[in-house]
Amino acid sequence: MTGQSALGLQHVRLGTYYVVPLAASDDFEEWRDHARRLLMADVPPDRVAWTEPGGSAGDLFSHGDRRLPVPGKDAQPPRVSKRFMEIARTVLLNSDPARFSLLYRVLWRLQAQNGSIGPRLIEDAADPDVRAMADMAREVRRDIHKMRAFVRFRVVEEEDGSEHYVAWFEPFHHILRHNAGFFTRRFANMRWSILTPRGSLHWDGETLREGPPATRADAPGGDPAEDLWRSYYASIFNPARLKIGAMLKEMPRKYWKNMPEAQLIPELIAGAQAREAAMVAKGALDMGERPQTLAAIDKAIHACARCPIGELHNTAVMGEGPQDAAQGFSGLMIVGEQPGDQEDLQGRPFVGPAGQLLDVHLAQAGIDRGAAYVTNAVKHFKYVQRGKRRLHQNPSAKEIDVCRWWVESERMIVRPRLVLAMGASAARGLLGRTVSISKVRGEPIPLEDGSELWVTSHPSYLLRLDGAGREEQERLFARDLAAVAARLAQLA
Incomplete structure (x- = not known):
């Protein structure tokens, strides 16, 4: 046949x-x-x-x-x-x-x-x-990363008095040979062995040898240096930044038994809330008195490191607007999510691709950007480094809530009649809670000071779309801005 x-x-x-x-x-x-x-x-x-x-x-x-x-x-x-x-x-x-x-x-x-x-x-x-x-490849890449991150060597003294470093690791996949080059480059001057149930690697400083599978009993126990490592880990553990779910996703419990510092994790987690409460009681998390001028806010946010974003290699980006904004100009305040790469480099809000798209739609709606006060809910650019590129990362709810202090301070000084929040992060920064854009867009939300909040999507969201989806979302965005323009005309 x-x-x-x-x-x-x-x-x-x-x-x-x-x-x-x-x-x-x-x-x-x-x-x-x-x-x-x-x-x-x-x-x-x-x-x-x-x-x-x-x-x-x-x-x-x-x-x-x-x-x-x-x-x-x-x-x-x-x-x-x-x-x-x-x-x-x-x-x-x-x-x-x-x-x-x-x-x-x-x-x-x-x-x-x-x-x-x-x-x-x-x-x-x-x-x-x-x-x-794609799923299988993703699992392998994750396992490769875990091995490189969680292998811990323990020193063993040989009969001749020399030191040999031995590690035990349990990979999910066949990644041992693949990772050999990484470890020979990273620990080129050490004599080491990596033992796994799938095989073993042995490096004498010049030659790499492969060996048979091993068992956990073949690996050594602890060594004196681990006490120093545990002390260091305990000293840098910050309860205010603890996210148990994210930590377990990145470092599953499977790897804990091979890592000396992991022995402290249950105890540190258990005491995290108590330690954070003590920090608050002592005023360590107190933001202090509100700045009374936009210039004071500008100076303060450049020194702010109250969340992890502020500790990245970036620069705080202050809001900008007409000169009368500093005296309470009773106009429009536009709030975005956070500065992007270009905003961070230039020190001004909405000057990158999202800002250019915003300018086009503001002009079509008849809104003068130069007459609006433009700022962001988060003042620093959150990113992850990939080679020479800095890739945008969304701020967490806690990071937005910490930065809300600055947005509220800006709004108290500017005193806008109408606030336009672009994106869920901006809305949270003004409301203190997360809302669904599709449910609240197009209608005013009264704020406690008598102003109105209008919510729409963020221009960067539109840039990530294409085809019919992009056209529909741009139509909704243009409709929202038209409604804001009409309301501004009524309030004038």
């Missing part, structure tokens, strides 16, 4: 199954060579079983042929995109036994020419196979 294949060759006999035993669980080149040969011999995915050391082909393939087929002389080599190769190398390190079949199935489908099934398949994030690959 024959049929046309993805490569244009003839299918193998329907009853022929192939079992492909792999010599290593993490050898991408070995898998690639076998997959290439199977593709060129036109063997479909449902006729192949991949086995790794210690694995089984299952009952269906128990009598399969372990001799790989020989491709025909006219067989064409498979077409493989660079994107597929990059993802596949990472996916192969996953511990899921189905990864080999998944990769071969996607590779087979990439050879087709009909519609989205073909060379463009790897770009289809909605495809179940492509999504499964």
Whole structure:
């Protein structure tokens, strides 16, 4: 029985199954060579079983042929995109036994020419196979990061008096070899061993050797240096910044037993609320008297480090507006989320892409930006460094609440008749609670000082959209600004 294949060759006999035993669980080149040969011999995915050391082909393939087929002389080599190769190398390190079949199935489908099934398949994030690959790759990358972050060496004194550092780690996936280069570069001058249930690495300062799997009993216990490390960790632990959920997500309990400082975590968590209450009682978190001028606020926010954002390498960005704003100009106050990269560099609010889009819509609505006081709910740029780039991160609710002091101080001095909050963060900074933009937009919210709050989306949100979604959200944004302009005219 024959049929046309993805490569244009003839299918193998329907009853022929192939079992492909792999010599290593993490050898991408070995898998690639076998997959290439199977593709060129036109063997479909449902006729192949991949086995790794210690694995089984299952009952269906128990009598399969372990001799790989020989491709025909006219067989064409498979077409493989660079994107597929990059993802596949990472996916192969996953511990899921189905990864080999998944990769071969996607590779087979990439050879087709009909519609989205073909060379463009790897770009289809909605495809179940492509999504499964992405999930597996994400798990591997996370495990790689965890190993680099949570390996802890303990010193062992050898018979000759030299020091040897030994660490125990339990990876979820086959990442040991992949991480070898990182540790040889990071600890090039140390003699060390990393022991895991999947294998071991040994570095003598010049040569890296691989060893067999180990057990926890093979690793040493504590050493005197760990007392110093625990003392340091306890001294820098800040209860005011404790987020248990985020901490457990980043450092799951699985890793605690191998980290000396982790032994203190339960005790530090238990006492965190009491310590924070004591700090408040002593006035350590008191913001002091409110500044009485915009210039005083400007000076104060540059010295503010009451939340983690203020400790980043950034510069506080003060609000700006017409000269009469400092005397209470009774006009419009526009509040955004936080400064962006360009705002941080230039020291002015809304001068980047979001600010440019805002200017366009303000002009279309007939609102003079120069006549409005423009500021942000959070005064510093929150970001994460990726190489030379600084990528925006949303401020947390607690960070917004800390910075609310400054926004309230600005509003008390400026005394606007109408406040426009752009985005949920800005709304929280003015209301002290989170609201749904879709539920409150387009209607005034009375504030305690008699002014009105109007809420709309943030221009940066519009910039992240495209197509029909962008058009609809820009329409709503323009409608909100038109309503604000009309209300300002009524209040004039």
